[in-house]
Amino acid sequence: MNYFCNETSLFDRREMVLSLSLCPPGPHVFLLVIRVDRAFTETHRRAAQEHLELISELVWARTILLFTFGDWLGDTTTEKFIESEGEPLRWLVEKCSNRYHVLNNKTKGDGFQVRELIGKIEEAMTCGCDGSWHYEIERRELEEMKRWMKEEAERADDRRRRKEKQRLVAKSELENLAPLRELRLILVGGRKGGKSSCGNTILNRHDFPTNSQTASCCENQCRIEGKTVSVLDTPGCFPVAPEVLSTPSAFLLVVNVSSSFTALHREAIEEQLDAGELWSRTVVLFSHGDWLGDTSLERRIESEGEPLRRLVERCGNWYHVLDNKNQGDAAQVRELIRLVEEMLATERRVCKDDQLWRRVGSAEEQQNNAMLRRRNLRKQMSRRNRLSLDCESNFIHTEKQYIQLS
Numbered sequence: 074m075n076y077f078c079n080e081t082s083l084f085d086r087r088e089m090v091l092s093l094s095l096c097p098p099g100p101h102v103f104l105l106v107i108r109v110d111r112a113f114t115e116t117h118r119r120a121a122q123e124h125l126e127l128i129s130e131l132v133w134a135r136t137i138l139l140f141t142f143g144d145w146l147g148d149t150t151t152e153k154f155i156e157s158e159g160e161p162l163r164w165l166v167e168k169c170s171n172r173y174h175v176l177n178n179k180t181k182g183d184g185f186q187v188r189e190l191i192g193k194i195e196e197a198m199t200c201g202c203d204g205s206w207h208y209e210i211e212r213r214e215l216e217e218m219k220r221w222m223k224e225e226a227e228r229a230d231d232r233r234r235r236k237e238k239q240r241l242v243a244k245s246e247l248e249n250l251a252p253l254r255e256l257r258l259i260l261v262g263g264r265k266g267g268k269s270s271c272g273n274t275i276l277n278r279h280d281f282p283t284n285s286q287t288a289s290c291c292e293n294q295c296r297i298e299g300k301t302v303s304v305l306d307t308p309g310c311f312p313v314a315p316e317v318l319s320t321p322s323a324f325l326l327v328v329n330v331s332s333s334f335t336a337l338h339r340e341a342i343e344e345q346l347d348a349g350e351l352w353s354r355t356v357v358l359f360s361h362g363d364w365l366g367d368t369s370l371e372r373r374i375e376s377e378g379e380p381l382r383r384l385v386e387r388c389g390n391w392y393h394v395l396d397n398k399n400q401g402d403a404a405q406v407r408e409l410i411r412l413v414e415e416m417l418a419t420e421r422r423v424c425k426d427d428q429l430w431r432r433v434g435s436a437e438e439q440q441n442n443a444m445l446r447r448r449n450l451r452k453q454m455s456r457r458n459r460l461s462l463d464c465e466s467n468f469i470h471t472e473k474q475y476i477q478l479s
């Protein structure tokens with residue numbers, strides 16, 4: 074994933090450039106690491122090119138290809154491997170003026186392969202690049218970046234403080250309300266954002282397939298802290314309507330935190346939720362939490378730019394992140410459920426008489442509710458089919474198309 078530069082978050086793109094300021098004064102050599110145990114396709118080639126050229130177009134003259142998983146080559150020579158792998162890899166080797174080296178990381182302690190690499194680097198430095206192997210970010214550019222980062226960090230702190238404050242207020246409101254015995258979470262968002270994976274993490278089961286695109290709505294239940302929690306997974310760009318709400322419900326608007334988020338993404342999502350004015354019941358649920366590393370979620374939100382910030386604001390600054398690669402982490406799910414309850418507290422107080430907030434009592438009533446939900450979902454699915462979304466076209470294209478058609 075994140076193969077193309079325009080899908081990489083602004084934060085990651087900037088980090089690539091900034092990383093150079095961490096190793097002054099040079100000489101600098103870039104080692105472009107490629108696994109030999111995986112096919113190297115045109116997509117990989119384009120990803121490597123786009124990301125390296127973020128640093129500078131001159132970077133190729135300072136780059137050496139470093140093949141890893143060398144043990145996979147067996148008796149095959151590196152040259153034979155390069156020739157057999159096809160045009161994309163050959164292009165890359167040419168771009169690096171035929172500079173490459175193979176490492177077998179299984180044979181630790183074998184200093185020879187490293188000494189050989191250093192030898193190749195030294196040899197490369199004696200020719201080419203007009204003898205200049207130093208690379209620096211322009212001082213002005215670096216200072217500008219540092220200024221942005223400082224502002225970003227301040228905004229991130231401010232966002233976190235606002236969230237903490239509103240949670241405190243909501244908690245005190247919750248104390249005056251009866252605890253919810255059931256809660257329905259509806260996963261919405263663009264395609265491939267991680268909706269089904271988030272659903273599985275909440276359920277702590279692999280109920281929703283994640284190796285294929287979700288084509289129809291599917292609901293499953295679990296118990297969390299004494300509550301019956303229903304999770305409804307929906308296809309990407311599913312047009313939600315208020316009728317889908319039949320019990321205490323919240324929308325989880327799933328956004329991949331590791332990807333870029335553009336105005337087009339935002340417009341498509343707004344289109345999804347605007348129909349029912351459902352923003353006051355929506356939490357932005359970031360997936361791919363494992364990509365955050367030691368960066369705070371607020372920092373990611375602030376660095377991604379205006380479209381994402383505006384989306385989070387429309388959801389009243391209610392947001393949470395899940396690491397779906399760590400499904401066993403029940404704490405992240407409990408925290409989400411608490412956050413959703415807090416978000417809904419104000420809504421429940423304002424709409425005290427709203428039938429949506431009355432506890433579902435008898436079994437008969439529950440059955441009627443389930444029937445109503447199924448009917449509403451069928452209605453929405455047929456509306457979606459009428460829109461003739463082309464599921465095979467790419468994400469942005471699909472979202473653009475949806476905006477035009479609706």
Ligand SMILES: Nc1nc2c(ncn2[C@@H]2O[C@H](COP(=O)(O)OP(=O)(O)OP(=O)(O)O)[C@@H](O)[C@H]2O)c(=O)[nH]1
Nearest residue numbers: 264265266267268269270283286287309361362397
């Ligand atoms: N590393 C990582 N990968 C994730 C995470 N969440 C989802 N993924 C991966 O992202 C891809 C898409 O996830 P899905 O859950 O299928 O996304 P979706 O929004 O349901 O996709 P559609 O149904 O096709 O719209 C899958 O390959 C997941 O394994 C996460 O937290 N971390």
Ligand SMILES: [Mg+2]
Nearest residue numbers: 268269286287
């Ligand atoms: Mg899905």
